[in-house]
Amino acid sequence: MLDDLIDNVALDVPDAPRATIRSALARASREFCTEADAWVTEEGPVIYGAATDYPLMVAPAGEALRIVSLTMDGQTVTQGERFEQVSPTEIVFHRTPSENVISGRLACRPKRGDMPPNEVLSRWGEPIGDGARWRLLLMPQVWRDPELATYYERRFLAGITDAKQQSRLGYARGGARVNMRRFI
Structure with missing residues (x-):
């Protein structure tokens, strides 16, 4: 390609x-x-350590940009409902989630020099x-x-x-x- x-x-x-x-x-x-x-991925978990004070957003490939949606407690939620994304790498939950690893849809971009x-x-x-x-x-x-x-x-x-x-x-x-x- x-x-x-x-x-x-x-x-x-x-x-x-x-x-x-x-x-x-x-x-x-x-x-x-x-x-x-243009590149939205649903592969694997998006957030690790969600129940801690410092949740970590991780893209399965490339660099994470924006959270499109998260699946929390069996519900699909978007930004503003139960969380805020204050920067490409920082997320703040309105209340501490019950789960530590959260899946979702994440908008990504390639790392410099990658496709x-x-x-x-x-x-x-x-x-x-x-x-x-x-x-x-x-x-x-x-x-x-x-x-x-x-x-x-x-x-x-x-x-x-x-x-x-x-x-x-x-x-x-x-x-x-x-x-x-x-x-x-």
């Missing part, structure tokens, strides 16, 4: 070395996942590639093209907006319903 993405980006910057393209893709994917909650899993790349590879093209086309190299870079920047930002919308719609707990006024 990554090789295909590198080859796809190389079409617009043919003189760029593959390592430079891979680095630009890693940077773009990190920024994309940070801004859009997200193939599921994320297959779903969001095109806008991530646009972000890499944007950065590469601004570099002071023979392939520099600021006008084309602006085009890819817009596409990258539009991809982030789409991913944000998808994550908001996909993780919604319900919608507002409006009753129609009666016709008299």
